Amino acid sequence: MDHFTYVDGAMLVEQVPMAEIAAKVGTPVYIYSTATLTRHVGVFREGLSQLADPLIAFAVKANPNAAVLATLGRLGLGADVVSAGELLRAIAAGIPANRIVFSGVGKTADEMRIALEQGIYQFNLESEPEAEMLSEVALSMGRRAPVAYRINPDVDAGTHAKISTGKSENKFGIPYDRALASYAAARDLPGLDVQGVAVHIGSQLTDLKPLEAAFVKVGALIEKLREAGHDIRTADLGGGLGVPYDPSQPLPPSPADYGAMVTRITQGWNVRLLFEPGRLIVGNAGVLLSQVVRVKQGAQAPFVIVDAAMNDLLRPSLYDAWHDIRAVQPKGDRAAANVVGPVCETGDTFAMHRDMDVVGAGDLVAFMTAGAYGATMASTYNSRALTPEVLVSGDKWAVVRARPPIETLIQGDNIPDWVQD
Numbered sequence: 001m002d003h004f005t006y007v008d009g010a011m012l013v014e015q016v017p018m019a020e021i022a023a024k025v026g027t028p029v030y031i032y033s034t035a036t037l038t039r040h041v042g043v044f045r046e047g048l049s050q051l052a053d054p055l056i057a058f059a060v061k062a063n064p065n066a067a068v069l070a071t072l073g074r075l076g077l078g079a080d081v082v083s084a085g086e087l088l089r090a091i092a093a094g095i096p097a098n099r100i101v102f103s104g105v106g107k108t109a110d111e112m113r114i115a116l117e118q119g120i121y122q123f124n125l126e127s128e129p130e131a132e133m134l135s136e137v138a139l140s141m142g143r144r145a146p147v148a149y150r151i152n153p154d155v156d157a158g159t160h161a162k163i164s165t166g167k168s169e170n171k172f173g174i175p176y177d178r179a180l181a182s183y184a185a186a187r188d189l190p191g192l193d194v195q196g197v198a199v200h201i202g203s204q205l206t207d208l209k210p211l212e213a214a215f216v217k218v219g220a221l222i223e224k225l226r227e228a229g230h231d232i233r234t235a236d237l238g239g240g241l242g243v244p245y246d247p248s249q250p251l252p253p254s255p256a257d258y259g260a261m262v263t264r265i266t267q268g269w270n271v272r273l274l275f276e277p278g279r280l281i282v283g284n285a286g287v288l289l290s291q292v293v294r295v296k297q298g299a300q301a302p303f304v305i306v307d308a309a310m311n312d313l314l315r316p317s318l319y320d321a322w323h324d325i326r327a328v329q330p331k332g333d334r335a336a337a338n339v340v341g342p343v344c345e346t347g348d349t350f351a352m353h354r355d356m357d358v359v360g361a362g363d364l365v366a367f368m369t370a371g372a373y374g375a376t377m378a379s380t381y382n383s384r385a386l387t388p389e390v391l392v393s394g395d396k397w398a399v400v401r402a403r404p405p406i407e408t409l410i411q412g413d414n415i416p417d418w419v420q421d
């Protein structure tokens with residue numbers, strides 16, 4: 001459920017008319033709802049209510065806006081980060097280091113040092129060479145790094161290939177069958193304190209079965225690791241739970257169903273459980289608001305050309321992702337249309353033959369469920385400025401990232417003297 005609703009024929013975000021934000025900030029613009037963020041945190045936490053002291057570490061990659069992170073931090077969430085940039089952003093937004101987990105296959109020695117200085121809760125290691133590097137970095141600082149190994153359970157998550165991470169051919173984690181050997185080697189590294197096991201098999205999962213299969217493997221491994229003398233105290237079950245994008249499709253499993261499954265599978269593990277939800281927390285808490293530039297006739301359906309493009313919201317062109325597109329002030333009629341952006345690529349297409357509200361030049365449209373992997377994946381392709389972001393709470397709203405002047409794009413480059421001579 002979200003807080004984007006129609007009142008008197010116009011879409012509001014909480015109590016603020018979308019049209020008011022468009023008039024003041026311009027379009028395209030991302031808009032986030034605090035009430036929806038808060039609700040999603042509550043629902044996820046409620047789903048996990050049978051577990052003792054879980055750590056919910058928001059996957060910062062889904063939405064790294066400082067105001068969003070600060071909102072989630074105040075609600076008690078930690079952060080799952082994959083770079084020094086995300087780590088420092090999370091800390092700057094007030095998320096304490098002891099609630100931060102560091103994932104990713106390519107952590108550099110510099111990033112490890114920064115994370116150790118900050119005193120993060122756990123590093124999720126993804127290879128033996130990475131374990132060796134972290135041990136060396138920690139020793140050079142007189143520290144021991146708290147670590148888990150992310151295992152690759154070789155489970156098919158049943159989601160888009162580009163967001164599947166738990167198959168043996170994917171780059172993520174250590175092979176399940178090598179796990180005991182990898183843990184044994186890690187124990188001999190003096191700069192590491194081996195405390196846990198981690199797993200994450202993919203994103204936008206709409207079925208609990210692959211998650212359950214992965215968690216069962218984690219449980220079996222914890223048992224074997226303890227038999228081998230490892231003191232396993234944490235298990236990080238990753239993120240991945242899907243959210244509804246298309247109202248005509250069956251709903252994905254609810255956080256309550258997920259929590260019940262986790263509670264059942266992890267009974268007796270005797271560890272602190274960690275979770276890394278991203279999309280579930282922010283996906284439906286954000287929309288991309290855009291204006292129709294013009295409508296042009298097409299061979300089959302009209303092309304609705306909007307002022308947002310693939311550089312603002314990459315998901316449709318990268319993953320063929322489906323986002324609901326709604327008129328902010330629907331006129332009542334619906335018809336098939338192709339919704340495209342102005343970028344010079346055929347892939348700059350948000351929807352083809354979509355049955356949707358009829359819109360014309362100047363009308364506002366909202367791309368729904370754009371709070372996760374939206375602004376964060378934006379680029380300046382076609383020399384388009386990055387999209388601004390707005391956070392709403394009740395009847396209040398604020399620009400939480402301003403639209404940069406186009407000059408910053410031009411001034412960012414340097415023309416060396418020898419080019420001008």
Ligand code: LLP
Binds near residue numbers: 062163372373
């Ligand atoms: N933990 C790890 C280690 C991850 O790699 C990810 C996402 C998450 C947690 C959060 O997963 P979530 O709960 O959001 O599903 N750009 C793609 C999604 C990429 C997901 C990458 N990893 C998209 O727009 O669909």
